[in-house]
Amino acid sequence: MADDEEFQSSSNREEEEEEEEGSCFYFSDQYDEDDDDDVNEETVLEGLEDGAEEDCHWSVSSVITKESLLAAQKEDLRKVMELLVISEQHARTLLIHYRWDVERIFELLEQKGKERLFSEAGVTIIEGKGIDLSGSTSMYTCNICFEDVCSDVVTEMDCGHCYCNDCWTEHFIVKINDGQSRRIRCMAPKCDAVCDEAIVRNLVSARHPDIADRFDRFLLVSYIEDNNKVKWCPSVPHCGNAIRVEGDIYCEVECTCGRQFCFSCLLEAHSPCSCTMWELWKKKCHDESETVNWITVNTKPCPKCHKPVEKNGGCNLVSCICGQSFCWLCGGATGRDHTWTSISGHSCGRFKEDQAKRTERARRDLYRYMHYHNRYKAHTDSLKQESNLKETIQRKISISENKESRIKDYTWVMNGLTRLFRSRRVLSYSYPFAFYMFGDELFKDEMTPQERELKQNLFEEQQQQLESNVEKLSMFLEKDFQYFSDEEVMDTMRHVFNLSNVVDRLCKQMYQCIENDLLYPLQRATHNIAPYKSKGLERASELSLCWDSDQSLKGMKTSNEDSSAQCDSAADGVSNAGVNVPAAGKRTGLQFHGSSSSEDSGCFSQKRARRDGPGDAPLFDLNVPAEVVDKL
Amino acid sequence: MLDLSRVQKELVECNKDSDISGVTLTLHAGAADLTHLAGTITGPLGTPYEGGTFHIDIQLPSGYPFEPPKMQFITKVWHPNISSQNGAICLDILKDQWSPALTLKTALLSLQALLSAPEPGDPQDAVVAQQYLRDQPTFVVTARYWTETFAKRASVGIEEKVQKLVEMGFPEGMVRSTLELVNGDENMALEKLCSS
Incomplete structure (x- = not known):
């Protein structure tokens, strides 16, 4: 590790060796001694600079809007079409069946061969159809309606089955209304062939154009709904976007609508908790199951008024506030006469010890939960309070900028604040993580008590480091630097800058520790956590291209009447009216939105200002059909 | 809309050779239109259902033949794929494997085939299926007894x-x-x- 080499040269050789053994840094211990802190901060900075960034967890996310949905799937379609030399509709049928996993299709092609790959997906390709009915005027008996029909109104499917157009249409409509648009099978018994989408579209639109539209839409959104790598943004009200992730699907993303979420479970971003942990934690916090648990173990319902009664000392004859006496051991109503050892006419002392154990256990569990929950909540609350800090700081900055001073650049304050938000988040979610990691609920048999203790110490050490540095960062950011002398400002700036880096580093280490030392050795359970990103959540970049062409789904209405209308609506900040808007004629040209020219940049329906421009070069490579790339 | 002309043709077609096929198809008694039919099948030879005549209630949905007909045994039957309580049938062609090219006659013939070849792996009636798998002789006796009692009741x-x-x-x-x-x-x- 290049990382380590550099550390060796620094003054804290011992600490470095510690780290190699999977332990952690001890900055904060020394940070309190003011003389030393700069040295330590510098050390960390050196480590950061070699740029050993987030390792194997790469993921690129992009936003798919209603407008770019068609363009987004073109690439996958094209790959399959080219490799297997098939038409677009057959490629689509294959992709729908294999959940838009192009790699998998290629793999299965190796394993099973073309024929089985096709037949399992319902793709039938017959070279030269059996009977050519078009043109002839003979009569044909349809096997569905038993009518004799003229052979120019019958249609033969790819699989060779032939029925009259009326019956086909009726069949298609029933299937579309049944939500089976993506797999409309042939009408012949036991025939698994999927019907030609062009035939479906033509026949259905002749009678019910609205149903034909619905059919097209179903095919179009299949790319989102039958695809593990694309998911609808969970925003409410729905922004209409979907997010596509390439690479590691365990990641946290931000939609252009501003919604941040865990791509895997679609809940709020929750790393370093795994999705399972977070789901459990939410549930636990929500229904206070622990409280309920405590009540059931520590109280008994009064046999008269049924309120839960807690025993606050004394003997086993308990009186409820309603006046009813009852035996604590069996819960039965009794009289009032008793001694310290017995209640008159009542004896049931057998399970006393067991009961005591259960009570003890429940109390311990509750205290444990409270410990983690209190800290989780404290940090979440701090996060909320600190978000008010943003305005305060902006005010302070404007004061500072206007005063007589050498220092004019105050971006470091906002940068420090952003770092504070991010690390505070990590810190607060690290508590539910620890609750499950070192509790009995998920990993009871995965670790011996010794192992658990060791790992818990390791983790808590890092957590404490992070916590104390985060608090310190918070403290420096709250200083009233607008009244400081230049020197004091410089000093604060140095602290904020260095603490930001320390905190970033510590977050990174904590995630590494979780992944390598805590989760990786687990035998039975797999828990994936979204990787830590110094820059914060991955902001999905917009697919910057609308593409439509002659070969594409005919009549598929994916965009507004023309590109200018699209620009207008986007510029107004109104999201596009979407898939239903009838396209005026077929667009055959290619339209680029978001090329480098400045007037085009207004065309994006951005709801939120973003730093990274939407026209990133690698995106083009990924999402643009080859012929378009060539023209670029 | 229900394809009435097809249903009429099916009624004629089915009853042409009912003495050979062992299935009949008629309008349900008191039915106002062609959506409610009644079918019968004879128990296949060499099975515990031999000699019985089984009545089946047939409801045609408005999407027929593009949607499967709804069929249910009126006559009580002891069979793993037919509910002993209400006569509900577990047969793929009456559900997702229905094809518009199938007819009421073919469906009834499939039911007849089901009587001779139960599929206990995909049971409608768990109790019957368990008995079929664990204690065939008792199953046969029970099925025959039910046939005697219910499917021959008219006689x-x-x-x-x-x-x-x-x-x-x-x-x-x-x-x-x-x-x-x-x-x-x-x-x-x-x-x-x-x-x-």
Whole structure:
């Protein structure tokens, strides 16, 4: 590790060796001694600079809007079409069946061969159809309606089955209304062939154009709904976007609508908790199951008024506030006469010890939960309070900028604040993580008590480091630097800058520790956590291209009447009216939105200002059909 | 809309050779239109259902033949894929494997085939299926008994039932009133008589 080499040269050789053994840094211990802190901060900075960034967890996310949905799937379609030399509709049928996993299709092609790959997906390709009915005027008996029909109104499917157009249409409509648009099978018994989408579209639109539209839409959104790598943004009200992730699907993303979420479970971003942990934690916090648990173990319902009664000392004859006496051991109503050892006419002392154990256990569990929950909540609350800090700081900055001073650049304050938000988040979610990691609920048999203790110490050490540095960062950011002398400002700036880096580093280490030392050795359970990103959540970049062409789904209405209308609506900040808007004629040209020219940049329906421009070069490579790339 | 002309053609077609095929298709008694039909199938030879005639209630949805017909046994049957409670049928072609190219006749023939080849792996009636898998002889006896009792009921007159029950040792008056009470169902009458 290049990382380590550099550390060796620094003054804290011992600490470095510690780290190699999977332990952690001890900055904060020394940070309190003011003389030393700069040295330590510098050390960390050196480590950061070699740029050993987030390792194997790469993921690129992009936003798919209603407008770019068609363009987004073109690439996958094209790959399959080219490799297997098939038409677009057959490629689509294959992709729908294999959940838009192009790699998998290629793999299965190796394993099973073309024929089985096709037949399992319902793709039938017959070279030269059996009977050519078009043109002839003979009569044909349809096997569905038993009518004799003229052979120019019958249609033969790819699989060779032939029925009259009326019956086909009726069949298609029933299937579309049944939500089976993506797999409309042939009408012949036991025939698994999927019907030609062009035939479906033509026949259905002749009678019910609205149903034909619905059919097209179903095919179009299949790319989102039958695809593990694309998911609808969970925003409410729905922004209409979907997010596509390439690479590691365990990641946290931000939609252009501003919604941040865990791509895997679609809940709020929750790393370093795994999705399972977070789901459990939410549930636990929500229904206070622990409280309920405590009540059931520590109280008994009064046999008269049924309120839960807690025993606050004394003997086993308990009186409820309603006046009813009852035996604590069996819960039965009794009289009032008793001694310290017995209640008159009542004896049931057998399970006393067991009961005591259960009570003890429940109390311990509750205290444990409270410990983690209190800290989780404290940090979440701090996060909320600190978000008010943003305005305060902006005010302070404007004061500072206007005063007589050498220092004019105050971006470091906002940068420090952003770092504070991010690390505070990590810190607060690290508590539910620890609750499950070192509790009995998920990993009871995965670790011996010794192992658990060791790992818990390791983790808590890092957590404490992070916590104390985060608090310190918070403290420096709250200083009233607008009244400081230049020197004091410089000093604060140095602290904020260095603490930001320390905190970033510590977050990174904590995630590494979780992944390598805590989760990786687990035998039975797999828990994936979204990787830590110094820059914060991955902001999905917009697919910057609308593409439509002659070969594409005919009549598929994916965009507004023309590109200018699209620009207008986007510029107004109104999201596009979407898939239903009838396209005026077929667009055959290619339209680029978001090329480098400045007037085009207004065309994006951005709801939120973003730093990274939407026209990133690698995106083009990924999402643009080859012929378009060539023209670029 | 329901394709009436097809249903009419099916009715004619099906009854052409019903003495050979063993299936019949008629309008349901009191049905106002062609959406409610009644079918019968004869129990396949060499099975515990041999000799029985099984009545099947057929409802045609408005999307027929593009949607499958709804079929249900009226006659009580002891069979792993048919509910012993309500006659509901578990057969793929009546559900997702339905094809518009199938007809009511082919569906009834499939039911007949189902009687000769139960599929206990995909049961409708778990109790029957368990018995079929674990204790075939008892299954056969029960299925035959149900066939005798329910699928041949039309041929067994009320007098014979009375006689049978009287022979078991119940007083005749009581037998007659009980039978009347349960609409001539011999089994239910026996149950009632035993419990009273």
